[in-house]
Amino acid sequence: MPNSDPTRWFTSELAPHESALRAYLHGLASPPDIDDIVQETYARILRAHERGPISSPRGLLFATARNITRDLFRRRTTANTFPIAEIDETRVFDDAPNAAETASRRQETDLLALAIAELPPRCREILVLRKFENLSHREIAQKLGISEHTVEAQLTKALHRCEDFFGRHGLP
Numbered sequence: 001m002p003n004s005d006p007t008r009w010f011t012s013e014l015a016p017h018e019s020a021l022r023a024y025l026h027g028l029a030s031p032p033d034i035d036d037i038v039q040e041t042y043a044r045i046l047r048a049h050e051r052g053p054i055s056s057p058r059g060l061l062f063a064t065a066r067n068i069t070r071d072l073f074r075r076r077t078t079a080n081t082f083p084i085a086e087i088d089e090t091r092v093f094d095d096a097p098n099a100a101e102t103a104s105r106r107q108e109t110d111l112l113a114l115a116i117a118e119l120p121p122r123c124r125e126i127l128v129l130r131k132f133e134n135l136s137h138r139e140i141a142q143k144l145g146i147s148e149h150t151v152e153a154q155l156t157k158a159l160h161r162c163e164d165f166f167g168r169h170g171l172p
Helices: 006-026 031-051 057-079 099-117 121-132 137-144 148-168
Strands: none
Touching: 006 031, 006 057, 006 099, 006 121, 031 057, 099 121, 099 148, 121 137, 121 148, 137 148
């Protein structure tokens, strides 16, 4: 029965996607919020899993994280409202992205998450540590117990594979 061992189910169905999820969230939320969003996402999905089988855990993982991020943004936006009379009329933001730009950015973020998810596990881990957690090559090497040369080689491989992925999907 799929609901009998939530730890095993979590390990096999959700944990392998954590790096891609964090990369996806990096484009949607601030770094301090990402850990909280991931934790809440896991909690909600595990509660849903207790109620019955989940046909697409990976899809639910990303959709749930996106919804939690959206809810967080809405709460903060509502909490930071102030009367219109207090708005400084001299500060008009003409550079705000339009709907097409926002949709395009979301599509690019989704493609980035897919590109990262397709990487071999070691490449993906190194790419996430370097690009999203801002660790140096030396810090990554120490953390993973590998040489700096291996970090550089795996990072180069990851970047080339992402570049190829984007090329196949019509992005520069």
